[in-house]
Amino acid sequence: MAKGKAERRRANLRDVATAANVSVATVSRVLNAPGTVAETTRKRVEEAMTSLRWVPSAAARAINSGRTRFIGALVPTLVHDIYARVLGSLESQLALHRLSLVVATTQDDPEIEARKARGLIDIGAEGLIVSGMTHAQDFYDLIERGAIPVVATSCHDPRYFLPTVGYDNAGAARAALDHLRSLGHRRILVVHGPSANNDRTRARIAGIIDHDPQAELSFLESPLSIGGGCETVRGIDWSERKWTACLCLSDVIATGVLFELQRQGVSVPSQVSVIGTDDLPGSAHLCPELTTVHLPVSRMGLAAADAIAGWVETQETPQDRLLDFDLIVRASTAPAAQDGS
Template identity: 35%
Template sequence: MNELKTDPRWQRSDMMEDRPKPPASQVPTLADVAVAAGVSTATVSRCLNSPDRVTKKTLQIVMEAVDRLGYSPNYSARALAAGRTNTIGAIIPTMENAIFARGIQAFQEELQQNGCTLLVASSSYRPDLEEEQIRTLTVRGADALLLIGYQRDERVYEFLKKRKIPAVMTWVADPEKDLLSVGFDNKQAMRALADMVLEHGHRSIACISAETGANDRARDRVHGIRQAMEAAGLDPADLKVEETQYSIENGDSAFRKLMSGPRRPTAVMCGNDVLAVGALRAAAAMNLRIPEDVSITGFDDIELASVAPVPLTTVHVPHRRMGQCAAQTLMSALEGGNPESIALPTTICLRETLGAAPGLAKPDRTEHRVEK
């Protein structure tokens, strides 16, 4: 109902919020509004659904009657008649930082252009809570769902299949998965960044990651680093990984743990920009120079990366394009189309936090520019 409060046709209804609801037998109907306004029910319907098709005077009379009677359109009845609610659900792991904000914003904008409303839930990285939210959103009428990643119990996919609810997996791309997705290959994206870190002469590399047990994106990013190490002749088992939850504070704490051992890494690769900024904060507190003493990298290229005290080398994820394509894909599925999965490219943003390994000559720094 939030969209009603921002629609100028409904601004007057805010004054009705404190009125007691009438008994069901006294709930005003469309016909009651028509009688009160002295117009036909068809005219009332046009005022509510296509106000540009009536005169300003008629619209004012009808909306005054709507306000006076406290009439609310029966959207449930409309949805039942149409077989659709034009409501799309999105379940994201967290709302506590900006990792998913840009993509979800673009997703919502595209849905709005198609006459759909977005409902968002946050699972707090808990598979059990996500499953509950999936069932709740669908039971309450969501026509389709946006989900993050592939990893969830098979019974969830069976539930969606039986109810014929289209779902698109985002922030992931794997052609071997028989699931509709719009995203990118986390493993290859992180491997490309790890290759660059190795090209800068780093041989002692560590990683700060989200907990990988129930997070396939985090797990693939760690695997990407290990693949790059193995290709460079290093033992991937030597990669020291600190797993933690996404936050600046946790990135700070994990970095301090990595740097407290007998063999300090010369490069710390972080699973996202939030963790990386926490690592930068810890490095500053420890009087470590970036990148002369240690290099730090992130992942995502959210706004925080470019405004960090030392601009962060990171992987640019096309968040907005992903959100737009995900919405278009779901709309196509709802209209009876047969949309295909979309794999989007990522780009490395080489900024100031990645430098040569201590004791090595500084390599050429080529700026990798990306479109935002």
Template identity: 35%
Template sequence: MSKAADSEAKQVRSSRQRKPNGRNVSLGDVARGAGVSTATVSRVLNNPEKVAERNRLAVTAAIDSLGYIPDGAARALASRQSRIIGAVVPSLDNALFAAGIQSLQRRLKYHGYTLIVASHEYNLEEELEEVKILLRQGVDALLLVGSEHDQKLVQLIESKAVPYVNCWAYDPDSEQPCIGFDNRKAARKITQYLLDLGHTDFAVIAGRTENNDRAADRLRGITEVIKEHNLSLPEDRIQQTSYSVKKGREAMRMLLKAGKRPTVVLCGNDILALGAIAECQSAGIKVPEEISITGFDDLEMSAQMNPALTTIHVPSAEMGEQAADFLVARIRQEPSMLHTEIMADLMVRETTAKPSD
């Protein structure tokens, strides 16, 4: 074997031996493997969106091939950033939040950040504790859900000068940054659509409004429009409950037992609507021929149900992506809009019709 071939073989063996322990692979090894400078490798690790796609892919391939593991602690010490973003959501058992968080994570990864997610089960004290934990871990920014928080939470975040944003809600008058949609306006839109169909006899299965400004705003939007048309919505026609199919069925059962049957039931989300429809089908009540039912969220299943659900489309994926861009811009002290409204559209499908005579 020639000296050149022998040298090359040793390099290959050395690379293979180092791969299981990526800590032994240096930035220079990655640069040589990718055919770029160490500065380019560093940019890919810290600001990948500023690197040409060809070089970014080459560096990523070299990192995978060599088993390179960046020293996160060293990077954080050098940049005074952990490159970790925290997100605190009300529940992890919710497809709507899952879609938004998935989009957020994907976009943050593109920017070179890692996401940590925590939940508080609609408990504002628990939300505060989760935020404290994330701040102790040194997160660079935070995503929160809604605009209703413990006042201590906002004061704590702002005292630490940590960028944050409220999502899934929109309040242009707030001093807090937000990216979301107007829950009240969206609820008004779907209620007005039902009035235009000719409905006057309403009932509501709402999410619990305590510590949930989104549910409260949706219920407020519904009741406002009904009152504006000089119609009534008695207390026994409003069921507040937890978000589950079972709870949707139970709430619908209560409404059906309450006396005169409403011609339409507005549900606080698609999961509750699914339960309401299931209860009607079990009772032999046809949807929408005998009763119309609406949801809110537009989950993937909603268009595939039989009948397909009339609902409000919540742009969770778009919110997650825009939230990622906003937080990264704030970390870099780049210009960004304090309030961003994303439209929530009415999706008319098969669970609504004109009231039967």
């Protein structure tokens, strides 16, 4: 474009309506409910969009319909694969409902989550997906005042005032402990992520405390990262054989623990068995392959999408949804040595 020449104004919704010789409301129906528009009219509107090089936006869709057709998701982080898998299935399933997804991260901080939630609602989020059941009062006030549909994921509790879509975190931890106990392990180190703002982690810890009176459990908190898992068990003298197994309440932490044990020359699983929780895609490819509890996070994303989509479309609160977990036995666990049982 020559310097100084005025740029051509971008077309808008009304320009499309004028070019197609229809009302703005008709253009809006073509965008939001094309099945309600006669085929000849719909084609005329689509041809006008093409000739004007007009791409519909959320704002344009909201005109007359009063809807933005997007859902906000608030997740602790995008660093870990587990959240990426949830968001991937959530987005693909929402698309089937003709809904879009906008994501915000919270750093697992309820105050940050409340601010991010307000931002999403301010730009038109019709509903929210959140992780867990630990949230700030400002968040609760916000969604109550605005009557915002919200579905809590990664947990299941019918007593919670929001619908939950997820799994039994306490049961998943017990399944891991039961597996180690079945192999004869009694003295077990439990390594878990931060629990202050994470009810899922607290549920897993609570699920195994006093679950088996014969088990001697010791607990260490670790940053939720591979490096955190390494640092947390660094310096432990495993040659004392105080613990014969390490139960990690996250595969990310378990990966770090496994790496650090190998760095120290501790053999897994002949000296120390290691089990995780999550079943991340990479866990099956570690050396040795990690025994873990498979959490159905992809199916959870699909179910959460259906739940929130149904809620925003019909204004009917969805039912809680409990998804099954599975113990995946691989090469990182083995029977305890006789002198360590």
